Amino acid sequence: MLSPTPSPTLDRLQPGESATIIDLRGDTELIHRLTALGVRAGKCVQVLRRAAFAGPLHIRVGTTDLMLRLSEACCVGVTSARC
Amino acid sequence: MKRIALIGMPNTGKSTLFNRLTGAHAKVGNWPGLTVDLLSAKLLLGGEMVHLVDLPGIHDLRGHSSDEAVATAFLSQHIVDVALVLLNASQIERQIGLLAQIARPGLPVIVVLNMADEAAALGITVAHQKLAEQIGVPVCMVSAKYGQGVDQLQKLIVEALHGKLPSGAPTLDSNALEAAVRQNVSVPARASHALTEKMDRVLLHPWAGLPIFFAIMFLMFEAVFNLGKPIQDGMAWAITAFRSTALEPALAALPALLKGLLLDGLYNGIGTVASFVPLIILFFLGMAMIEDTGYLSRAAFLMDALMSRFGLDGRSFVMILMGFGCNVPALMGTRVMRSRGLRFLTMLVIPMSLCSARLQVFLFFIAALFPTRAAPLVLFSLYLISIATAMLTSQLFKRRFVNSDPFVLEIPPYRFPTLRQMVLRGWHEVMHFLRRATRFITAGVVFVWLLTNFPTGAAPGGADTLAGHIGSFLDPVMSPLGIDPKLTIALIFGFVAKEIVIGSLAVIYAQEGQALTAAIAHQIDWVQAYSFMLFTLVYTPCLSTIATIRNEAKSAIFSLLAVAWPLALAWVTSFVFYQVARQLF
Numbered sequence: 039m040l041s042p043t044p045s046p047t048l049d050r051l052q053p054g055e056s057a058t059i060i061d062l063r064g065d066t067e068l069i070h071r072l073t074a075l076g077v078r079a080g081k082c083v084q085v086l087r088r089a090a091f092a093g094p095l096h097i098r099v100g101t102t103d104l105m106l107r108l109s110e111a112c113c114v115g116v117t118s119a120r121c
Numbered sequence: 122m123k124r125i126a127l128i129g130m131p132n133t134g135k136s137t138l139f140n141r142l143t144g145a146h147a148k149v150g151n152w153p154g155l156t157v158d159l160l161s162a163k164l165l166l167g168g169e170m171v172h173l174v175d176l177p178g179i180h181d182l183r184g185h186s187s188d189e190a191v192a193t194a195f196l197s198q199h200i201v202d203v204a205l206v207l208l209n210a211s212q213i214e215r216q217i218g219l220l221a222q223i224a225r226p227g228l229p230v231i232v233v234l235n236m237a238d239e240a241a242a243l244g245i246t247v248a249h250q251k252l253a254e255q256i257g258v259p260v261c262m263v264s265a266k267y268g269q270g271v272d273q274l275q276k277l278i279v280e281a282l283h284g285k286l287p288s289g290a291p292t293l294d295s296n297a298l299e300a301a302v303r304q305n306v307s308v309p310a311r312a313s314h315a316l317t318e319k320m321d322r323v324l325l326h327p328w329a330g331l332p333i334f335f336a337i338m339f340l341m342f343e344a345v346f347n348l349g350k351p352i353q354d355g356m357a358w359a360i361t362a363f364r365s366t367a368l369e370p371a372l373a374a375l376p377a378l379l380k381g382l383l384l385d386g387l388y389n390g391i392g393t394v395a396s397f398v399p400l401i402i403l404f405f406l407g408m409a410m411i412e413d414t415g416y417l418s419r420a421a422f423l424m425d426a427l428m429s430r431f432g433l434d435g436r437s438f439v440m441i442l443m444g445f446g447c448n449v450p451a452l453m454g455t456r457v458m459r460s461r462g463l464r465f466l467t468m469l470v471i472p473m474s475l476c477s478a479r480l481q482v483f484l485f486f487i488a489a490l491f492p493t494r495a496a497p498l499v500l501f502s503l504y505l506i507s508i509a510t511a512m513l514t515s516q517l518f519k520r521r522f523v524n525s526d527p528f529v530l531e532i533p534p535y536r537f538p539t540l541r542q543m544v545l546r547g548w549h550e551v552m553h554f555l556r557r558a559t560r561f562i563t564a565g566v567v568f569v570w571l572l573t574n575f576p577t578g579a580a581p582g583g584a585d586t587l588a589g590h591i592g593s594f595l596d597p598v599m600s601p602l603g604i605d606p607k608l609t610i611a612l613i614f615g616f617v618a619k620e621i622v623i624g625s626l627a628v629i630y631a632q633e634g635q636a637l638t639a640a641i642a643h644q645i646d647w648v649q650a651y652s653f654m655l656f657t658l659v660y661t662p663c664l665s666t667i668a669t670i671r672n673e674a675k676s677a678i679f680s681l682l683a684v685a686w687p688l689a690l691a692w693v694t695s696f697v698f699y700q701v702a703r704q705l706f
Contacts, residue, residue, distance in 0.1 A: 068527045074130070074180035075529060076215030090327045093426030094435070096532060101211045101243065101312050103532040105422045107429070110527055 046118050048083060049095070049111035056084040057116035059099075064113035076102045077114060082121035122163070123282055124172045124200060128192065128223060129207030130216055131178035131457075132533045134235045136160075138207060138265035139175045140545045142275075159195070160549075167279035171202075182222040188459060196223070203281045205274075207233045210240035210247060210262065211312070214302050221295040224258070229281040231259050233274060238264040239534070244309040252305040256298060259286055266539060314534040324416070330423045337416075338442060341407045345446065346477070349400035356399055360392040378577065382570055385581075389624075390566025390617065398551070400477065404446040406547045413538040413546070418530060425528060431512055432519025434528050437467040441511055444474025448666045452673055460526035466518055468670055469683055472662035473511035475504055478619035482657050485623050489638045490650040499651070503658055510659055510690060569617055573610070573628070581628065588613060602656060602695040603649035603703070612656065618663045648706055652699040659691035 045060055059081050062069045076099045077083065086096040086103070094105040129135045143162035160175040176195055177188035196204075206223055208216040213234060224230050234240075234247060253260040259277050263270035280286055324330060368388060372380050411417055420442070421435030428438050436458060443451035451471045458464040475483075483503055487496050538546075572588040579585035584593065584606070591613065592606035599609050607629050614625035632640045645653075661684050662670075671680045 068529070070181045070183055071527050071529050074215070074218070075531060076212070077529075078215075086321075087325060087327070089325075089422055089426055090330075091426040094422055094528065096321075096325065096422065098313070100215060101245070101308065102215060103534070104529060105418075105425075105435075105532055106527075106529040107425065110529055 045115045047112045048085075048097070048114035048116055049108045051083075051085040051095075051116070053085055053087045056082055056120050057118070058082055058121045060115040060117060062114055064110070068110060068113060072106075072110075072114070075104055076100055077104070083114070083116065122170055122172050123202040124174060125203045125205060125278060125282075126195065126201045127173060127175050127205045127207060128196075128219075129178060129233075129235075130180055130209070130219065132531050133178070133207050133209045133216070134265045135175065135178055135207055136546075137542060138233070138235060138263070139173065140542070140549075141265045141268060141271055143173060159191075166275055167282070169279075169282070171278075171282065179219075182219070201228060203278055204228055204230045205233050205278070206230055207235055210234040210237050211243055211245050213247065213306055214299065214308075217298045217302050218295040220256075220258070221293050221298055224293040229284075229286050231261060231274070231277050231281060231286075232256075234260060234262045235265050237262040237270060238267060243312040243314070245312060246307050248305040252301055255301040255305065256293065258293070266536075266542065317534040320535055321419070325419055325422060330419075334420050334423060337411075341411065342446065345400070345403045345407050349403045352399040352403075353396055357392075357396040360396055364388060364392070378574075381574060381581075382567065385574075386567050386570030387563065390570070390621070391563060398555070402547055402551050404477075405450055405551060406543060408443055408446070408450065409546045410538060410543060413536060413542065415533040415535050418532050421530065422532065429528075431515040432463075432466055432522070432524055433470070433515055434463065434524065434526065436530075437463070437470065437515075440467055440471055441474055441508075444471045444476060446477055448472050448474060448476050448662060449669045452666065452669045455673065458526060460524055462522040463524035463526045465674060465679060466515060466522035466524065468674060468679075469518055469522070469686070470511045470515050472666055472670075472683065472687060473507055473514060473659065475507040475658060476619070478663065479658060482615075482619055482622045483654055485638075486641075486650050486654055489642045490645070490647045503654060506655065506694075507658060510694070514686070514690070566617055569614055569621075572613070583629075598692075601699065602692065603645070603652045603699045604656060604695070605645070605649075608645070608653055612660065615657060616661055616664065618665065619657065622657065648699065648702045651702070652695045655698055656691045656695040659687055659694055661688050661691075 046057070048057075048059075051057060059077060059079050061079055062072055062077065072078075078099075081099050084098045086098055088095055089105075092108060094107050095111050097104050097106065097111075127135060127139055139160065139162075143164050159177075162173050163170050164173055165171075174195070176192045179189045179192045182189060182193055182196075204223055206220050208219070220230070220232060232253075234249065240247065247260075247262065249260040249262050259281070261270060261274045261277055263274055265271070277286070324333060326333075364384065368384060372383060375383070417439050420439050423435070424438040425435030428434055440451045440454050443454055448471050451474065452468055455464045455467050455471075458467065483500060487499050491499050569588075572591070573586050574581050575587050576585070579589070583589050588610045589606070592609040595609050596606055599605075604612070607626075610629055611622050611625045615622040626641065627637055630637055630640050641650075661667075667680065667684060670683045671677075674680060674683075
């Protein structure tokens with residue numbers, strides 16, 4: 039059986055784009071932190087801006103604004119459709 | 122005495138509520154089984170003295186970070202009569218899960234929804250009575266910043282202490298809690314801080330963001346030094362005046378040696394450090410103000426890309442920057458870091474920051490040996506070398522101290538602290554600094570005085586004293602750097618506090634003011650002076666800094682590294698500069 043096409047991840051979103059979170063990957067510590075800060079499956083995430091030189095993302099989930107590195111953003115699976 | 126624990130996520134205004142409940146009487150104390158000190162205070166509630174303990178801000182009790190381990194250990198090893206779970210009222214949906222982790226049978230819990238003012242401004246409404254009924258735990262809305270709802274909270278705490286509240290609610294699993302929140306909290310479709318969005322568009326601009334940041338920091342330093350310098354001069358004058366008008370006559374009858382120890386050793390040493398306290402208070406206030414507005418987390422956002430290449434992260438940069446004022450508060454600031462590797466690497470790098478005390482030494486030597494035209498350039502080169510040595514240190518040690526901290530941080534909305542908040546904050550920081558610094562500095566100045574005054578009969582600070590012998594003993598090591606025995610003795614003084622370097626040169630050369638400048642300019646050339654400044658910039662941090670490193674790292678080996686590495690780097694830097702420059706000039 040062919041493996042399904044991987045779903046897009048948060049690091050692919052451009053400023054102004056939004057998507058629904060599908061799942062969180064990576065180690066438990068990171069997943070716990072993301073969950074505690076409101077990055078959870080089913081929530082809508084919006085990318086507000088990207089820092090220069092491939093720096094962190096500025097995102098918004100609900101009423102919380104967060105920054106996270108691209109290496110952490112690629113642990114967040116999102117839908118390809120906007121929310 | 123009954124004990125109340127305050128628990129909550131970072132950025133929920135925990136310390137503001139703590140200060141609101143306790144005033145300025147908090148104490149930092151050791152707890153058995155815990156590796157960090159916790160802030161706690163006694164307060165009078167309902168006619169009874171109770172003990173309020175502030176636990177570190179935690180995201181999750183299941184985590185492995187040091188803060189989370191401390192909170193877990195505290196809750197399991199110490200008796201808690203009431204737990205206050207502090208949540209941000211505008212973020213209650215994502216934070217309520219913490220309650221499920223803390224609640225357990227027999228532990229009375231009160232949910233405190235803070236920043237009620239902000240939630241109201243965002244149009245968020247909380248039916249907190251109904252929420253309380255559904256989850257079986259009292260819920261209280263407060264604004265710790267403005268004091269609203271605090272009376273109600275105090276009443277609830279008293280009731281809880283007397284067993285009048287349900288303890289350890291039965292239905293507290295996180296799904297049920299979140300469902301209850303969804304039913305009782307209404308959040309408008311677009312709840313965002315309009316002012317914050319506008320400010321971020323400018324302050325976090327991809328290209329303009331960093332230059333604006335540096336401009337703001339520069340203005341803050343300018344303001345601190347312009348305000349603080351006259352106060353510091355006034356303090357120094359008052360300290361000298363007190364010595365000559367009160368202490369000297371009072372101690373006149375004492376034997377010369379004891380008098381020397383008390384006046385030239387203890388009083389002058391501690392006085393020099395004390396005269397810097399006003400500057401430190403102002404610096405703390407300035408940084409606290411910038412920190413409380415939420416701007417520092419933006420600085421971390423802007424600088425993270427660059428810092429990650431050196432094994433650090435955006436927050437490390439903020440700490441290095443704080444170090445330009447004074448290394449001590451910068452070192453204490455590393456507590457927010459959860460990864461031990463990242464925290465230690467940042468603590469190793471901070472002492473490379475050219476602090477205000479070193480700046481004083483440089484201003485003196487630059488004025489003595491360089492033409493006015495070249496002065497700003499010479500000073501600027503020292504700042505560049507300061508940053509270069511920090512980055513070099515980080516680059517060399519990043520494999521030893523690996524950063525495993527996920528860089529996921531909240532960007533809070535801009536907040537404007539009240540005067541009350543700032544004063545309390547500054548007070549806490551200063552008391553903390555003084556308590557730790559005094560014992561260490563006292564021992565240090567006595568030691569240096571003994572070195573420069575024994576054996577008896579030798580001229581104080583001269584070649585025949587112990588310090589003089591050390592100076593000549595170290596000559597084979599120091600002369601390849603162009604640093605003579607007299608300057609070496611000054612560097613030994615500088616180990617206590619860099620502020621003392623100039624004062625010690627005055628003792629060693631037995632000259633003051635213009636005459637001292639002339640004497641030094643006569644004895645050494647600019648190559649030697651620059652080599653001396655390079656060494657002063659990089660070598661062993663001052664005693665307060667070492668004491669802070671020892672306290673924060675709680676590791677003797679790391680503290681030793683933090684002393685030895687800069688010393689070695691300073692020697693190599695000065696050696697390379699002096700030998701190359703001597704060939705050329």
